[in-house]
Amino acid sequence: EIVLTQSPVTLSLSPGERVTLSCRASQSVRSFLAWYRQKPGQPPRLLIYDASTRATGIPARFSGSGSGTDFTLTISRLEPEDFAIYYCQQRRSWPLTFGGGTRVEIK
């Protein structure tokens, strides 16, 4: 099983700040990595797939990069709706796995 480790666990930031989240895989997932944002009480929403492709309707402030075992999600300027939990997911091999999440909270 591929284990995904997200860091940091929690980030305290202010609106307008830039943020970079990390996801590290225990073995290569090539570019089969996705990112999700989950707001309280809502299902997750797909932000990025194939490591760097923005999903439909996702604003340009979200960008993803990386391949192999190290990936990042960058939000160029935090909007109020971005204070949420972010998960990475690998789709390289079964079982599909998610990282433990990074919570982005308001400072």
Next chain:
Amino acid sequence: EVQLVESGGDLVQPGTSLRLSCAASGFDFDEYDINWVRQAPGKGLEWISYISADSDSIQYADSVKGRFTTYRDNARYSLYLQMNSLRAEDTAVYYCVPGTWNYWGQGTLVTVSS
């Protein structure tokens, strides 16, 4: 508009069974692989099952293998999850998610408790 409506969640005792349903609309259901993902209260996401569009390929997480069965009825645009021998650790919100991963329903809550 794409809609996924999960149902069938309930409060049940350990060791019992439950069947979840997922009703899909707004897309060509029979052309899409579908996954089940669950989320325990206050916890992260856990993928538990996959079924291909034609049901020829089915995968399970080790945590549910041998206890849960996924199947679909393409004519009814529906997906099902038969859950047997339920345990307290199966308590979660269960989501059905098409293989594009860009549409999620609101989920259905399963609580396993005596």
